[in-house]
Amino acid sequence: MKLSPLTSQGSVDRQAHDWRAVAAVMLGVALSSLDTAIANTALPTIAGDLHASPATSVWIINAYQIAIVATVLPLAALGDIIGHRRIFIAGLSLFTLSSLVCALASTLPLLAAARTLQGLGASGIMSVNIALLRFIYPPDRLGRGVGLNALTVGFCFSVGPTVASLILSIATWPWLFGINVPLGLLALLAAAPSLPHSPLGKHRFDAIAALLNVVMFTTLIFALGAACQHEPAAIWGGSLGMAMVFGALLIRRERDNRAPILPIDLYRVPIFALSAATSICSFAVQGLAFVALPFFFEGVLHRSQVQTGFLLAPWSIVVALTAPVAGRLSDRYSPAVLGGIGLLILTLGMTSLALLPADPGVADIVIRLLCCGVGFGFFQSPNMRALMSAAPPSRSGGASGTIATSRLLGQTLGAALTALCFNFAGGVQGASIALWMGAAFALAACIASLARTAV
Template sequence: MLAVLLAVLDYSVVNVALPALSQALKATSAASIWVVNAYQIASCTMLLPAGALAQRWGARRICLTGLGVLIAGSVGCAAARDITMLAAARIVQGLGGAAILSVSADLFRRLYPPAAIGRALALSSMTASIAVAIGPSVAAVVLHVMSWRGLFLFNIPLGLVAFGLGWRFLPRASGLASARLDLRAVILNALAFGGVLLGGDWLAHGGNRAGGLCLLAAGCAALAAFVTVERRREHPMLPLDLLGRPAFSIAALTCAMGYLAANFFMVSIPFALTRDAGRSVEEGGLLLTGWPVGIVLIAQVAGRLSDRLSASVVSSCGLGIVGAAYSMTAFIRPESSDFSILARFLLAGIGFGLFVSPNNRALMLAAPHARSAGASALLSLARLLGQTCGAMATAFVFARVAQDRTTVCLLAGAGTAWVAAVLSAGRAWLPAAALPIGRS
């Protein structure tokens, strides 16, 4: 869990520090955005290759290697003298974080018996969700007591502790010797996700439209070639065999949509609190703690429910609650009491906690045990793509909508959550042969 916390926290702490980074390194705002983009793109492009390597070498080795790379990247970030060096070190961090996240669910599946897998994944999901939610607060505290380099220095001792614990306790499992990594597929994977994410980000932030469309087209072409190449392989990096299973593909799409909705909320809510509700940055940060508190309060309950009830029930109810909370939050005003705002955030966190664990369990159990590494990598990829697309969509709304931007974003998040709830509920009508082990 400590490794997952570090991998996700590295993604979420930097946004708040961008003004301090750009000022200290004498970089433009546009250049400083690459400190965030470098980590996201590196993570997205590495998740599937890391999952494939875990299939061959074992999840334990990939997790420990990822921790080592993450620590090395943190050292590089802390020592960076300009924005280019920092972005390069963030790429290294992103590669390490992706290696950790690609095998986290696989390791939990190996550590816990099937009857307790829901509770195990609830702990993992709670850790990742809290890391996203507390990232801005952690960054604010660190920047208050030291320079921006402290954001990366604190990774080093925690990473070393996580490495030592992993070396001692993570289960050893032999990989599949025949599962070789195809360099051509790795390159196409990088071109596909890099092109799509760069093109989408360019268009979302009001960049050159022709350039953004060209990048998107190139990314889509590379993705088509990637899928064609993977279909011919016995052990594909992209788990097309798993995506062909309805229970797995519905869980993956529900995951992506749930995190897309969450980032509509997480990216726009600081503006809603300061501009619409008239709160200071400090007051907004305190109120926003309702989100992670709600996730913590419901985590173990959600884990137990996911081991007893279908994800089509529990996850769908959670997403319905999330949508209701987001829609109520869209209409906060200066006269709204702190208690009413906090209650909405608490409700959103409870709903999100109910959604994540049962859905993750359904996804992992929809895959054969021998394909756990690929399933774990695709789960992390769905989450990260949802987060990235949510951030892009929010940026697009802020760039194109003249008034009530935060209201539009929060209502869009609510609508996305409700659509995901309907999709999740559709699992109840899958034939028994399409369901995972146990219930989905």
């Protein structure tokens, strides 16, 4: 953030105001990001305590993810109309309240319902967090803001399993959600007086388009999940077909809309479209790697769960360290070139992981993961900056929602493709194919990123 000379009490107040706003946004992002990793790690413990089968307990995760993916674009569009700070504060309030309900839940259906509300609250946070940073940071420092956002997400992603393990070692699983309550209240106390007021849109919110969007993404994510869980083809195929039908209806309805919920107006901007494609491909790489590698480490190398967690940590830690540096560089150099260089490094890292020897040492694994982390970190912040800069200020919500949607879709696609690799080729060979597929996605993302230099 650009700090002006402190020549008056007003400038001091403005500086404090900005930093409180940044702290509020980052704490909200941390809570929504950390909750995914914590719930994933604690799922077996929760399922055992609630006497739920592994298949049904998955809905503790699915309910949260589907609620986010299905509503993030409508909430981003609503933020452009009524103000991003209102959506953020409402989302953070719902997230905090539903976390308390999750902690008090005594049955799986009640917990799944509370997780759905929690996902809706997290969607409110994720849909407008980057848009708020655009109004907090001046244009020439926006890269620093998105870099800090990437650092927060990467750090929470890396420490999530450790935090869950520490809490479960001294308390029961409800405290995994209960800890969100005081932190959420703290974020609200910082957000209410400090978040900036963004310009309000004059167009109306299209409730029908929002419903079409919710159905489209819900059925799409359900189809991918059903395919991963070996459900009959009629179930996931029918759900996928429904997603395509509702997607076509949504595009037809919003074709001539100047501020559509599904931001097809922004996709007409070549840099925005290429940046979104780059994001989806890159997060698919992350999804492929983070699902395939644990199976490889534990099933082939016979590492324990704790050892696997430490082996995977370098990727996320280096992303968290690299992203702020890349964000600052993107304020001075082309995000397309920075992203292309990072994705080329990611391609080399994924290729080296696919070529791991039969009995690799710890150093062999860590060096390859560090390479992947550096590459991913150098892509993430510049790409977010490119997405936000390509959209006009009045469409900041749509651009911010696209960032969140691209990340979630990419991760979901990567996980689904990994499951398909395991289904068709088995554990060892399937993990290898998934890593090679990740290298291919990284190369495709690199080409898409560098293509932006010609636009």
